[in-house]
Amino acid sequence: MGNKKILTIGFSLADDQTEYCEFDSDTSLLDWDIILFQPDIIDYIRRRQSNFEGKPCLSDDESFKLKAQSEHWRREIKAAVDHGKLVLVFLSELTPLSIATGKKEFSGTGRNQKVTRIVTDYDNYQSIPLDLKPINSKGKEIKLSAKNSEYISSYWQEFSSVSSYKVIVDSKLRTCLLTKHGDKTVGTIYRPEHSNGALICLPDIDFYPDSFFIGEEDEENEGDWNSEAKQFASRMIKAIISMDKSLRSFGEVTPEPEWVKDTKYRLKQEKVASQKLLKIEEKIEIVQAEKETIIDEVKDLGKLRNLLFEKGKPLEYAILEALKIIGFKVSQFDDGESEFDAVFESKEGRLIGEAEGKDNKAINIDKLRQLAMNIHEDLERDEVNEPAKPVLFGNSYRLQPIDERPEPFTMKCISAAATSSTALVFTPDLFCIAKYLKDKRDAKYATKCRKAILTSIGRVNFPDVPQEAVIEDEQSKSKKT
CATH class of the missing domain: 3.40.1350.10 (Trna Endonuclease; Chain: A, domain 1)
Structure with a gap:
């Protein structure tokens, strides 16, 4: 049990066996055996530039950061599952917002010229490599599904009382948890055919209740984890390691032997597909190099x-x-x-x-x-x-x-x-x-x-900044995707 490397993203546990990283991190998930992920983008919401159609609207810079970060986690989670890792996603509340597309429209001329920034819809679930189609809906009445729940049954017995669903998902994936009334999906399991890995989506948990922290009665240690938090973390770690073991005992995939990779065993269509993939990867490398150059430029300008x-x-x-x-x-x-x-x-x-x-x-x-x-x-x-x-x-x-x-x-x-x-x-x-x-x-x-x-x-009282000749309208009703 102690050999499992566990990483939490978006929340932390009161246990030295796990490590924590923020949502805004470039950490690779291939270094870990088990990953616990919560798609929490509250920091981006706090830094919003304005509101658009009742939703937070991010600046160009923050839009770029959120989209790049979400794409990073999509790639990393998929790669982790493909390489045999267990990824647990705690389905937090759906957070819709608007982000910049990088496109602008111009109208008028001279001092009357108006610049309209084009925005598009986005949300925190873009960081998950599954088409969950989440809809905000809250409740605590949850049951195990008749099928596919054997992997999580022991975990659910331990943590059902502190779990609550924040979204229901419209997904064709295997369902493991349902609402007690209406049989709406609130938990899913994805297992690739070619890997021992799994991506399991579970109802959310409040990982920071007030009862987990030392109060003001102990000024020296106020705000630190208390014994209740440490006991909770210990139970969580045991449950997910048991879940990982259970997943591997059901139909473990045998790694492909080296001799099977000989070209004489490859299908003709497989060879054609591999050549197409190679060309695509070459294009991706060029685009990635261009992207990294622009990222460095943006960081330099942002200093x-x-x-x-x-x-x-x-x-x-x-x-x-x-x-x-x-x-x-x-x-x-x-x-x-x-x-x-x-x-x-x-x-x-x-x-x-x-x-x-x-x-x-x-x-x-x-x-x-x-x-x-x-x-x-x-x-x-x-x-x-x-x-x-x-x-x-x-x-x-x-x-x-x-x-x-x-x-x-x-x-x-x-x-x-x-x-x-x-x-x-x-x-x-x-x-x-x-x-x-x-x-x-x-x-x-x-x-x-x-x-x-x-x-x-x-x-020093600097002279007032001159009035800009061109006023950018962040609140325009014009919107394109």
């Missing part, structure tokens, strides 16, 4: 968003990129004795910056001391004739939504900045202007932004 939530080196690199976009010549300085996060200059002047990110606090005066030392050390260099303008880049309360964050700099920091003529840049403010200038060349506006940093004492 500018680190100004909104990052700290440390990722924040520093995003600041340098933003300063380049604004029109500064930028670099980092490290001669073994002195190290500066950012040295940047333009025809308007020369500046030295320090960066600081805080999880749940405002930016304080600590970095101002370091910044003052950097200015003096820089001035001691032979090639420098006058002190650089000090700039403190701060990303305070970095994990909170921008519009919910308090004042980014403490009063002490603001007061000290006034004394030292330091400019204070809130990095989400820097993101807004860098985003505009990345999308549209505007030398006049870029100059205003550089001067704002150079002349400001205290928090």
Whole structure:
């Protein structure tokens, strides 16, 4: 039992025998013997850009990520089952939403031009390689089907009391669980003829009930798993390992011997089909290489968003990129004795910056001391004739939504900045202007932004971003698939 490698996706168990990965992961399932999967995309719903026809509507970037991630799990789950693995899918609630197709329609001209983004329907069940046709329907009255339930009978006896169906499925697959009234399918089993693997879809379970966690009465361990959660996890592991053993005892498939693979045993149609498959795979390799190039490009372009939530080196690199976009010549300085996060200059002047990110606090005066030392050390260099303008880049309360964050700099920091003529840049403010200038060349506006940093004492108030000439309508009623 201890030799089975078990992975959970979308939820975790309170047991060291299992490992957990998020839905947004590129993990290969071939490294595991048993996979427990829950198609939960709540994080995407939270990050939705808008609503369309009453459903969450994702941005272009989030649409691309969700579709790519769903395709990843479809491939991985199918490959795992084909290679003899057991995959259990817990059928969570169907989550319909709209995603971008990458297509746009244009109407009007000049300042009256309107851009309509074309969206299409999507849902969390796109990550499962079965045509389940799920329909939202909730209940707890469930029974074993007369056929195909022998594989899950012991599991169901153990967990039927905590299971509930969130969807009914209209599927031609083998049914293992039905509603007690109406005989609607709420559990299915898929077993490929050529493999010992299985894909079993089961009613959902709440894996995070309040009773599984240590409460506020134990402040030191509050929120940790308690003994009830650990006992539940132990029972779950035993049940699924028993299920895996039961599946393998019923009609185990014999692996094809090497000698059978000799070409003299191959059918003529099989050879033709194999040649077609080879050509298709060559095309897929070309498309995959193109896709990976574009993925890298998207990730590189997306690094500018680190100004909104990052700290440390990722924040520093995003600041340098933003300063380049604004029109500064930028670099980092490290001669073994002195190290500066950012040295940047333009025809308007020369500046030295320090960066600081805080999880749940405002930016304080600590970095101002370091910044003052950097200015003096820089001035001691032979090639420098006058002190650089000090700039403190701060990303305070970095994990909170921008519009919910308090004042980014403490009063002490603001007061000290006034004394030292330091400019204070809130990095989400820097993101807004860098985003505009990345999308549209505007030398006049870029100059205003550089001067704002150079002349400001205290928090920098950048000039308002010019009104876009083209307004993209995210809420258009026009929709195509």
